[in-house]
Amino acid sequence: MSEPLLDLAHVSHTFPSDVRALQPIDLSIAEGSFVSLVGPSGCGKSTLLRIASGLLKPTEGRVQRSFVPRPGDMAFVFQDATLMPWATVARNVSLPLELAGVSASEARERAHTAISRVGLSEFAEAYPRQLSGGMRMRASIARAIVTNPRLLLMDEPFAALDEFTRFKLNDDLLDLWQANRWTVLFVTHSVREAVFLSERIVVMTPRPGAIAADMSVALPFPRTSELRLGHAFADECAKVTLALEHALNLGRSAA
Amino acid sequence: MSRLVNKTLPFAFGFVVLAAWELGVRAGEVPEYILPGPIAIVGALSTHAADLAQGWAVTVQVTLIALLLAASTGAAFAFLLSQSRLAEQVLFPYAVILQVTPIVTVAPFVIIWVDNIFVVLLILAWMAAVFPIISNTLFGLKSVDLNLRDMFRLYGATKAQTAFRLLAPSTLPHFLSGLRIAGGLSLIGTVVAEMVAGTSGERSGLASRLLEASYRLELAKALACFVLLGLTGLVIYSTLEWLSRRLLRNWHESAADVSQSGTRI
Numbered sequence: 001m002s003e004p005l006l007d008l009a010h011v012s013h014t015f016p017s018d019v020r021a022l023q024p025i026d027l028s029i030a031e032g033s034f035v036s037l038v039g040p041s042g043c044g045k046s047t048l049l050r051i052a053s054g055l056l057k058p059t060e061g062r063v064q065r066s067f068v069p070r071p072g073d074m075a076f077v078f079q080d081a082t083l084m085p086w087a088t089v090a091r092n093v094s095l096p097l098e099l100a101g102v103s104a105s106e107a108r109e110r111a112h113t114a115i116s117r118v119g120l121s122e123f124a125e126a127y128p129r130q131l132s133g134g135m136r137m138r139a140s141i142a143r144a145i146v147t148n149p150r151l152l153l154m155d156e157p158f159a160a161l162d163e164f165t166r167f168k169l170n171d172d173l174l175d176l177w178q179a180n181r182w183t184v185l186f187v188t189h190s191v192r193e194a195v196f197l198s199e200r201i202v203v204m205t206p207r208p209g210a211i212a213a214d215m216s217v218a219l220p221f222p223r224t225s226e227l228r229l230g231h232a233f234a235d236e237c238a239k240v241t242l243a244l245e246h247a248l249n250l251g252r253s254a255a
Numbered sequence: 256m257s258r259l260v261n262k263t264l265p266f267a268f269g270f271v272v273l274a275a276w277e278l279g280v281r282a283g284e285v286p287e288y289i290l291p292g293p294i295a296i297v298g299a300l301s302t303h304a305a306d307l308a309q310g311w312a313v314t315v316q317v318t319l320i321a322l323l324l325a326a327s328t329g330a331a332f333a334f335l336l337s338q339s340r341l342a343e344q345v346l347f348p349y350a351v352i353l354q355v356t357p358i359v360t361v362a363p364f365v366i367i368w369v370d371n372i373f374v375v376l377l378i379l380a381w382m383a384a385v386f387p388i389i390s391n392t393l394f395g396l397k398s399v400d401l402n403l404r405d406m407f408r409l410y411g412a413t414k415a416q417t418a419f420r421l422l423a424p425s426t427l428p429h430f431l432s433g434l435r436i437a438g439g440l441s442l443i444g445t446v447v448a449e450m451v452a453g454t455s456g457e458r459s460g461l462a463s464r465l466l467e468a469s470y471r472l473e474l475a476k477a478l479a480c481f482v483l484l485g486l487t488g489l490v491i492y493s494t495l496e497w498l499s500r501r502l503l504r505n506w507h508e509s510a511a512d513v514s515q516s517g518t519r520i
Contacts, residue, residue: 071411082402085506086424099410127506
């Protein structure tokens with residue numbers, strides 16, 4: 001097996017308030033894989049994601065990447081779309097490029113490509129508050145992929161959306177990933193979402209988070225929305241749900 | 256139709272009040288040195304037009320320069336405070352003291368220490384206007400979206416890029432709301448300063464002339480000054496309000512245009 005893109009060794013985190021968010025965790029992410037972190041809220045998934053991005057230093061342990069990150073190599077999609085309300089979609093999406101010193105004309109062109117890939121071309125000149133929640137999230141994804149990142153970190157990006165919008169965005173995200181094969185680390189508390197999107201699912205225990213199960217999803221690619229209707233999908237969901245329940249019980253008996 | 260009524264109603268109300276005033280003064284044969292009627296005041300406005308215009312120019316000049324100074328120094332000071340908690344803890348109480356000290360009590364000292372009366376007026380008006388700018392801008396700087404901050408960090412933004420592309424625009428609405436308050440305060444500060452400093456002659460402002468006229472029992476002229484000051488305050492506020500809407504109309508809820516707000520799917 002080749003060197004993992006991201007390797008967390010014995011990473012743990014305790015907040016200054018003495019709240020222990022993460023127990024020592026070992027996690028390797030292979031290049032080009034789509035990995036979901038599933039767990040109850042407050043289990044330290046987001047903390048783990050922030051550590052993976054370098055935004056947060058772990059209290060202990062080591063974070064290793066197969067690359068030396070330059071700006072734009074790692075992109076973060078937050079639960080909230082986190083767009084600049086004073087800028088149009090196009091300006092929001094080109095921001096990472098502009099910050100990196102890419103020329104204005106090139107930035108504009110690449111931003112428009114990214115915007116069309118998330119199906120938002122019509123709204124490139126709209127301001128965020130003119131858009132629906134799902135469209136804002138599309139813009140946020142466009143901004144994340146505009147730099148063609150090595151590692152895409154997504155923190156419950158679709159949690160605030162209604163189910164139809166969520167399915168549609170799941171479908172489109174999967175299409176984008178199948179075409180580009182960025183390495184994705186995706187946090188969610190929806191089992192169905194995790195199963196539909198991921199090659200591999202890491203189940204976490206309640207706080208302080210630890211890895212309770214690490215399972216691969218036995219569903220072939222390319223996946224399409226019909227997959228959700230089949231037995232195979234339901235079986236996989238059941239497996240993950242069982243693992244999640246087991247993890248919750250682990251947490252309860254420890255507490 | 257109802258919009259037209261809404262727009263004209265305040266004017267109609269004002270007209271009724273003025274008419275009652277004029278009639279009352281005439282019916283009661285109130286002498287002009289006690290209470291002149293609106294017509295006499297308008298008369299004073301035209302008789303003393305040159306005089307009043309001169310005073311108005313001075314007052315407006317002081318008010319606007321002090322406002323500009325308050326806006327720039329206040330925003331810069333707020334930025335400084337936002338850079339370190341220690342700086343805020345040490346310095347912000349002094350900004351509060353500056354605010355709660357009535358400028359009338361400071362004026363005598365400033366007049367002793369500073370020769371140039373124009374500068375005296377500027378200092379006092381600045382003192383009256385600067386606090387809401389500091390306070391609102393600081394609040395804005397502290398409410399910048401944490402996720403956006405993280406994003407700028409993740410993309411390796413320099414300090415200057417963060418300041419101009421994140422902090423400045425996201426603080427703008429708060430700064431502008433401070434500016435709207437400061438506009439009125441700057442005029443009030445100028446008026447109070449003029450009255451305390453007791454300026455006279457060509458370089459004296461509208462408030463000094465108001466005081467002078469009232470000493471001479473030229474009440475129509477004094478009230479004319481009063482009317483001009485009120486209108487000036489109104490114009491300053493409306494201009495700042497307009498500026499604020501214009502700068503924020505595309506994105507901020509406070510300036511939302513009903514026709515384009517809300518969700519489009």
